[in-house]
Amino acid sequence: MKKNVLLFCLFFVLLLSFGCSDGGKVKEDEEQVELLVSAAASLTDVLTELKEEYEKDHKNTSITFNFGSSGKLAAQIEQGAPADLFLSASAKDMDNMNDKGLIDEPSRIDFTQNSLVLISNKDSTIDLNSFEKIDSAKIDHLAIGEPESVPVGRYTKEVFEHLGLWEPLQSKLVMGSDVRQVLTHVEMGNADLGIVYASDALISDKVKVLAKADTEWHEPIVYPGAIVDSSRHKEEAQEFLDYLMSADGKLQLEKFGFK
Amino acid sequence: MTNGDYTPLLxxxxxxxxxxxIVFVAGVFFAYLFAKKQFFGKSIIESFFMLPLVLPPTVVGFGLLVLFGKKGWIGSWLIEWFDFQVVFTWIGAVIAxxxxxxxxMYQSAVAAFESLDKKFENVARTMGASEWRVFWTVAFPLAWPGLLAGLVLSFARGLGEFGATLMLAGYIPGKTDTIPMAIYFAVESGQMEKATFWVIIIxxxxxxxxxxxxxxxxxxxxRFSNDVKRR
Structure with missing residues (x-):
């Protein structure tokens, strides 16, 4: 019993201390702007690193990210999520937001691009150096994103259709519910080959890139960004968007496989 | 409606x-074994059995991939000895x-066996019945209502399994697309009619x-209470 009371007290003290520290933070941040950026999941690594640099130069701005699939982020903003900036991985979701008047249209800009790569496991012995030479007889499984619902799958289908490989490869396709799952299938060696974004392949040290898809083979994979119309920090949001387009920002993005 | 494709249902x-x-046989076996005995480490094994109930499906799926993947402990062994791959086949869905x-199943069976009156089994034993016979003629029939409940719950749970299945069996239309997977991808791609159809079925x-x-x-x-009254 005594022990329980002690534990309870401890819990309370902890709770209080959390409350205090929070309170302190709020006071400190009073002149500060907290920018909430809703960003596509594929941007996680690059933006997290970029944020540190950015906050060093912009002492009055602190950035909080909300990562997720572009479709879900768009739905959140539509439901009133207090985001200031929306960095999408698909033009379609941005178009929808625009149609509903949820973004500040003049601020919209394609701030980077991604590309598709053919990958295999690092230990794989498959000898292949181009998309055209993928031979359905030589592989058991090729992992792709599900073409109807996952953007990377849609682009992959466009590539294969362009190359006339969509039909021949049908029986070998394993479809992932997102690009990370496709990557996992290849990383664990369960699928012989996979098709993911260049930025995803770069993060993983368990896969190697066999070939790059020609950007002519599919719709451009653009990342549009725009300020959310209901934002109260439009100036700061624009500043961050400008930073992404600056030489510094571009350099960082390139480092992570974007261009 | 959905171009007459009933593979997900079958x-x-x-x-x-x-x-x-498989779950029924294994569940009854372990439950009968464990319900009667106390031994060191029993609660550890039981907690391990119950783990999939509380773990997120993605964790179960990932664990299964580590075990049954081409490079996994069991998976690599199966390929080496039987040239048999579990990942991306419907067998993977069965395992998940x-x-x-x-x-x-285990929980229902343990409850069923524990609630048995030991007297009946002991009476059979005094009459010289073997352990095997005691199980089949006394314990199993008396525990049957509880076992059946476990059986039905397991079936319903197996029918609805999604997360771990998607990771282990993958989504291969026409080969590993169970109803929950058909629903998930239909919803994600906005094919609401198709999704509704499968939702109604499941x-x-x-x-x-x-x-x-x-x-x-x-x-x-x-019937059971009538039996008791008649005696």
Missing amino acids: LSLKVAAISTS SIVVSFPL VALGFSTIMWLNWWSKRNMR
Whole structure:
């Protein structure tokens, strides 16, 4: 019993201390702007690193990210999520937001691009150096994103259709519910080959890139960004968007496989 | 409606039926073994059995991939000895179903065996019946209502398994697309008509299974209590 009371007290003290520290933070941040950026999941690594640099130069701005699939982020903003900036991985979701008047249209800009790569496991012995030479007889499984619902799958289908490989490869396709799952299938060696974004392949040290898809083979994979119309920090949001387009920002993005 | 493609229905029924059969035998075996004995480490093993019930499906799926993947402990062994790959086949869906529904079967079976009056088994033993015979003629029939409940729950759970299945069996239309997977991808791609169709099917299946179980156990209880009165 005594022990329980002690534990309870401890819990309370902890709770209080959390409350205090929070309170302190709020006071400190009073002149500060907290920018909430809703960003596509594929941007996680690059933006997290970029944020540190950015906050060093912009002492009055602190950035909080909300990562997720572009479709879900768009739905959140539509439901009133207090985001200031929306960095999408698909033009379609941005178009929808625009149609509903949820973004500040003049601020919209394609701030980077991604590309598709053919990958295999690092230990794989498959000898292949181009998309055209993928031979359905030589592989058991090729992992792709599900073409109807996952953007990377849609682009992959466009590539294969362009190359006339969509039909021949049908029986070998394993479809992932997102690009990370496709990557996992290849990383664990369960699928012989996979098709993911260049930025995803770069993060993983368990896969190697066999070939790059020609950007002519599919719709451009653009990342549009725009300020959310209901934002109260439009100036700061624009500043961050400008930073992404600056030489510094571009350099960082390139480092992570974007261009 | 959906261009007459019924593979998800047949596949789901096949996967759930096979996994339930295996889960039933294994669940009854371990429950009968464990319900009667106390030994060191029993609660650890039991916690391990129940784990899939509380773990997120993605964790179960990832664990299964580590075990059964081409480079996994069991997976690499299966390929080497039997040239048999579990990942991306419907067998993978069966394994995922087994793992997630086993806790339900085990728990029901343990409860059923523990509530048995030991007297009946002991009477049979004094009459010289072997342990095997005691199990089949006394313990099993008396525990049957509880075992059946576990069986039906396992079947329903196996039918609805999604997360771990998607990771282990992958989504290969026409080969590993169970009903829950067909629903997920139909919703994600905005094919609401197709999604609704499969939702109705799986709700009807789940609902009728549980209805039947309720009806059956009520009827059984009545018969059982009548038996007691007649004595």
